[in-house]
Amino acid sequence: MAKVLVLYAHPRPDRSEINQPLFETAKGVQGVTAVDLYAEYPDFDIRVDVEQERLRNHDIIIFQHPFYWYSAPSIMKEWQDLVLEHGFAYGLHGKALVGKSFINVTTAGAKPEAYSADGLNHSDIRSLLAPFEKTADLCGMRFLAPFIMFGAGRALEENRLNVHRNAYDDLLKAMVADRFDLEKAAKAKQISDVLDDFILKGEAV
Numbered sequence: 141m142a143k144v145l146v147l148y149a150h151p152r153p154d155r156s157e158i159n160q161p162l163f164e165t166a167k168g169v170q171g172v173t174a175v176d177l178y179a180e181y182p183d184f185d186i187r188v189d190v191e192q193e194r195l196r197n198h199d200i201i202i203f204q205h206p207f208y209w210y211s212a213p214s215i216m217k218e219w220q221d222l223v224l225e226h227g228f229a230y231g232l233h234g235k236a237l238v239g240k241s242f243i244n245v246t247t248a249g250a251k252p253e254a255y256s257a258d259g260l261n262h263s264d265i266r267s268l269l270a271p272f273e274k275t276a277d278l279c280g281m282r283f284l285a286p287f288i289m290f291g292a293g294r295a296l297e298e299n300r301l302n303v304h305r306n307a308y309d310d311l312l313k314a315m316v317a318d319r320f321d322l323e324k325a326a327k328a329k330q331i332s333d334v335l336d337d338f339i340l341k342g343e344a345v
């Protein structure tokens with residue numbers, strides 16, 4: 141069994157149509173620790189020791205957030221700057237995160253075609269998340285391709301909310317049960333609601 145930590149950031153959860161329901165899904169999965177960073181730290185007064193202990197106690201670290209200005213809401217940057225200390229996350233004696241896995245679970249306003257070489261952004265999402273990937277690399281964590289939900293602003297009117305919630309539920313349960321193919325996910329460009337390719341069918345690893 142893997143221990144999964146969801147660190148969730150949304151600065152306006154009252155206006156969130158998709159991340160807040162997804163976070164409710166995460167809270168309901170056994171084996172998942174679900175933390176709402178803005179609720180816990182409204183003044184950005186992040187307790188570094190608490191956050192480092194959480195990291196020590198989990199195998200898979202999830203950043204769940206809307207895609208904001210090609211990145212994450214600001215508390216996640218503050219969290220990284222304070223929590224990923226030298227001697228803890230990196231440096232000669234900073235080995236606390238080595239061997240863990242990291243993944244962004246992200247909703248984007250734009251459609252999938254906007255995130256391609258020929259599209260509006262001339263880039264896929266994994267490439268745009270390079271700062272997260274390089275940070276995970278430096279800390280010795282395995283960076284998994286982001287789990288992305290595009291067209292987030294139209295999820296409700298297109299009746300997609302339950303599709304995304306079910307896929308997130310499947311993802312989290314597979315991770316907890318060691319049935320999520322971490323190696324394959326590390327090599328992929330992105331992961332979407334179609335998870336079948338990433339679920340290990342035989343014996344759990």
Ligand SMILES: Cc1cc2nc3c(=O)[nH]c(=O)nc-3n(C[C@H](O)[C@H](O)[C@H](O)COP(=O)(O)O)c2cc1C
Nearest residue numbers: 156157158159206207208209210247248249250292
């Ligand atoms: C400040 C801000 C920045 C945003 N930047 C992007 C962006 O860079 N790319 C994108 O596809 N969508 C962007 N969006 C759209 C959000 O990703 C989208 O509204 C969000 O994923 C919807 O989730 P929610 O209903 O949980 O808020 C942005 C929205 C806001 C408010």
